[in-house]
Amino acid sequence: MGMTQKKLERWQQAGLLTPGQIEAILAFENQHPQRANWWLYSFMILGTAIIGLGVISLIAANWANIPDGVKLGADFLLLAVLAGGIYQQYPNQQHGIWFEVLVVGFMLLCLASIGLISQIFHVGGQWYHALLFWAAITFLLSLFARNGFTRFFWVTLFLPGALWSIVSGMGWHFQHTLDEFPAVILLAPLFAAVLYSTCIQVKWLRGFSPSLFFWFQISAIMALAFADIARSGGEMMDYQVVWYFPAYIAAGVLAVGIVLHKDYKWLNKLLLLAALVLLLLYYHPDWLFSGEQRYTLFGSRDHAAVSFWRADDIRAPLLTLLILFLYAIHAGNVGHQRTFNLITFLIGLRFVILYFQAMGGLAATGIGLIISGSLIIGIAWLWYKGRDRLRAWTKELKA
Amino acid sequence: MNKRILLLTALILPILALMASAYLKSAQRSSGEQVILPIEGFDPRDLLSGHYLIYQVDYGLETGCTEHDVETSICLRPQRQMFAADALPEDCTLFIRGYCDGSADFRAGIERFYIPEEYAEALEKQVRDKRGELVLSVDSQGNAAIRDLLINGKPWQETVQP
Known part of the structure; x- marks a missing residue:
């Protein structure tokens, strides 16, 4: 018995549906069979990926014994066969x-x-150039995909390729490879957001927007978490502003998009612009941060030399919480329930971590553990009971 | 445009792009002037990375890069010398284009040689012992492509056992 039928029976027993209505629903469902399940797609695609990896491994393991022409010939022949298969399957693509x-x-x-x-x-090229080249040559084909996974797959490989290519393509002198990381991680959510806004506006690109929105949210959380950890540790002071240039351009384009957005009230525009500016300030080397910490790792003791409000490890979490709070109000106000729940959960989580940062020494004692446990339960309970009220409040906020 | 034609274009485009890429690399490898340069491992810990050897090419220069992140060329004939890319003398008839990276090492995109895993250790040892040489193809524009790796003057397949 299918899930639909079970639910229909329950609704009939509850007096919500009549037997006639149930028959009509079942007849309709039988006439309109469901599309293949996501798990079927996932397993089929997973199987394809594993077969592909197997072929690559076979070539990689024996490549010294196979002449170059044979390897390339077999590769292009396989591509041509797959292309033929895709073309043949096209009428059934829906x-x-x-x-x-x-x-x-x-x-x-x-x-x-x-x-x-x-x-x-x-060829001694870079991995991100290879990804960007791949994304460029398969872009047109990705437009034909109907399944979300296929577009997600394309976007997932395209974004890192584009981001690292942009940052490394600026030609700056990075002392170490890791120096590029903050520039990339700040650019990631801004670039994804710009692409998302563009795809929403263009009909034939709209299929990419869920994947871009997903990566925007993930990369935004990563950008915040990275800045929070680095700033709390007094890092990123020696970074150069010029390395953020691509991120600043993306932020400028995004800001214009937010201001011109027809569906946003001025409140939403204000919230998003404020969150954007705060994120940029978070990464700026020395405007808001001094490189001085008040607490050692896990807060076992404090440095008396730095005042509470000047310490990076206090300012960083406060900035994180403020940015999350601004975005949560926006998400609640526009009715993005899942995003709102996620962000408010992160706010609670950051509060708990802040407690351990500041009171880590206390947490090692029996009383401290009791307080810590109570705090976790309290915040979880507050989040569970209070989020609906908070969401209702954000929705009521008017322009 | 008809959707079927568009799909056909979407399928042919990547195949053609990959074929063109392979052709250009092949043409570059076979058309340039052959140059043989010795190689050495600059850091034994990093010499072998996955399925490829990374090494430093010995261009036979007395002085290396003096600046970071600048386009640079190494003239191989008539005299071996490093120049800024825009300061290459006109009488230089054979040169390799590249750049001085953040660590002030000259890079020309030829610092990686793919090898099968079973030969890795043996090749690594030979290169560390300074027995390795790189056979390059250098075109008139200064682009260098790898043709082969020599160990003791012979192709590596003839001298190294798995």
């Missing part, structure tokens, strides 16, 4: 699982082909 599976297989093989060419000709 409901065709094989179409999607073959598209993902073809895209994977394109990526493997780039690796194979690099291997044969000993």
